[in-house]
Amino acid sequence: MIKGIGHTAYTVKNMEKSLHFYCDILGFQKLFELKNSDDEPWIVYLKIREGQFIELFYGGKKTNEVDGSTIGYAHLCLEVTDIHEIANYLKKNGLKLDVEPLQGLDLNFQCWVKDPDGNAIEFMQMNPDSPQMKN
Structure with a gap:
């Protein structure tokens, strides 16, 4: 579906x-x-x-009328082939990583950066043993 x-x-x-x-x-x-x-x-x-x-x-x-917070998605996740390659590429292009490459609880590798408006973007290298790959 x-x-x-x-x-x-x-x-x-x-x-x-x-x-x-x-x-x-x-x-x-x-x-x-x-x-x-x-x-x-x-x-x-x-x-x-x-x-x-x-x-x-x-x-x-766009703001929430109740508490004034910004309305929107928490983050965008982009799948990558090599977490270290993308992390180095981002840094080479003058971006500061919010989270350096690490392995998450789901066994996938991730790093994080923000776009010019502060939206969080997660880059994820899938691990064959992760729950996402087994389902």
Whole structure:
């Protein structure tokens, strides 16, 4: 029924910085842009791989009316082939890792970084013995 991650969406403060991060550093492809009914820039669509996308929405801040906290996903997880290779690549491109490569409780290897708007991104190298790979 569920095939995989189709996309995840973020409202960004600075589209230029976000496109640099996602396209120039992480290597995703900018596919297309959508404009709203007033013909203003609205969404930029990025391709991760066939059938998987990220939507970047221009500006604004979505907040919870009850406690004022930001509404959104906790993090985006991207599967990688080599956790140390991606960690070194990110650092080489001037990014500070929030979590250096380590093995999690699920046996997968992970490291973490934030995008220009502070959204947490987990990079995960799957372990053949992890529960995700056994199910």
